[in-house]
Amino acid sequence: MLSIGTLAKRTGTKVQTIRYYEQIGIMPEPGRSEGGQRRYGDEELDRLAFIRHSRQLGFSLEAIRELLDLSDSPERxxxxxxxxxxxxxxxxxxxxxxxxxxxxxxxxxxxECDQGQMADCRILQVLRDHEECLTDHDRGGA
Amino acid sequence: MLSIGTLAKRTGTKVQTIRYYEQIGIMPEPGRSEGGQRRYGDEELDRLAFIRHSRQLGFSLEAIRELLDLSDSPERxxxxxxxxxxxxxxxxxxxxxxxxxxxxxxxxxxxECDQGQMADCRILQVLRDHEECLTDHDRGGA
DNA sequence: CTTTTTTCTACAGCTACTGTAGGAAACGAA
DNA sequence: TTCGTTTCCTACAGTAGCTGTAGAAAAAAG
The missing domain is CATH 1.20.5 (Single alpha-helices involved in coiled-coils or other helix-helix interfaces)
Incomplete structure (x- = not known):
């Protein structure tokens, strides 16, 4: 049986993040020790690793929720x-x-920035130079 | 004198976003009409366009705040x-x-997904397959 | 037994907005 | 001028995906 801290270390997750996942329902409520601390098994370890790996690949938590649902229904x-x-x-x-x-x-x-004085800083001029943006929205909006 | 809605249209910003910028202090508190509505001039239009253009280039609001501060002090x-x-x-x-x-x-x-049954879906296997991740954190953490 | 580490709950904060409610102001047409 | 529509006001809650905090209890180490 793993404590939340061990689970966190093993998956490269912060403890609060695991509790957050439980709160939003993508991790199950685990069993507890006598003193009321969370205790996890291998199934939860696998599930959390799946979630973290998917997050690293840029999947949203909603997409991951879908993937987990799908993997729970092998007939689909x-x-x-x-x-x-x-x-x-x-x-x-x-x-x-x-x-x-x-x-x-x-x-x-x-x-274009030649390290001169502020007054003629090209970067600021470019950022200030919104002609295209303005006319863009002007033509588009009106 | 421009209303907040006109300013919004001209710069491609939502009205609430402008009020938000005022709230966090990167847009100034503008003058008001008799009825209490915000009224803007060209200076504010320029400033907002600068902010939006910078945002489009991926600058954070903090970075933009810095840029605005710098452009206000031409001796630097x-x-x-x-x-x-x-x-x-x-x-x-x-x-x-x-x-x-x-x-x-x-x-x-x-x-690698050949559209078979869930049981042998390669995608889920890859996502589940966290060997590398686990040992990564294992070796790194412990 | 004492000290340190870990865990607990509950809640606030982060970025950069976006949306909502309920009401007031402004504007165009009749 | 009155009506109706649009825009505006404030104040606050919600979004994603966490992260950090406080204060107290449990567990592990010495």
Whole structure:
């Protein structure tokens, strides 16, 4: 039987996070010691490791809840699991795309900065320079 | 004089977000109409556009607060602004790196799924398969 | 037996907003 | 001017996914 602290160490999770998972219902209420402390077995260890690994892969807790539900009902097809993973992949790719665009703009901005005085700092000018943004919203909104 | 709604439309911001920015002190308290409604001028429009543009580039509100402070004190060097932008670029690059690693693992996972029954779903197996994670934390923690 | 570590509950705080309720102000049309 | 619609006001709760705190009890170590 494992204490919450041991479980935490073994899975690289903080103790409060485990209690939080219990609170939101993705970890079960475990048994207790005589003194009222949580005691876990291997099943809970596996479940928590699954959750943490999925979190590391960027799955939301809601998606993980779905995955756990699916894995509890073996009569359903693997296709549903696949769909969740595909969705996750698409989200990751979208995020990468957005960040790459940011990187381009940041690099351009930084490249133009020649370490002069504030008055003509290119970075601030670029950030202040919202012409495109403004007209964007103007045309779009009105 | 602009109403808060007009300012919102022009900058692509929600009305509540503007009030939130005022509350946390990165937008000033504006003048009011006779009836007590907020009225803005071009200075506030510029400031808000600066904030929104910076947010779109991934800067945190804290970083933006710094940038605004710096741009209010023109005697300081552009190098400080450059440092903030560089830091931001490094963060963006780190995030891209992490997401690319995720993408690799997700693709591998999905590739192995052959749409069979749950019992032998590769995706769930991969997610469940935490050997590496466990030993990682085991060796690292103990 | 004493000291230190761990655990307990309950709650506040974090980022950056977003949404809601209930009411007042402003604006356009008749 | 009156009506109806839209916008605005304040104040507060909620979102995701935790993290940190306080004060007390239980467990482990010496």
């Amino acid at each position: 097809s693997c296709a549903e699991v696949d769909a969740i993973a595909q969705r996750q992949l698409r989200e990751v790719e979208a995020r990468i795309g957005r960040l790459e665009a940011l990187r381009v703009e940041l690099r351009r901005m930084i490249g | 060097s552009c190098a400080e602004v450059d440092a903030i932008a560089q830091r931001q670029l490094r963060e963006v690059e780190a995030r891209i790196g992490r997401l690319e690693a995720l993408r690799v693992e997700l693709r591998r996972m999905i590739g």
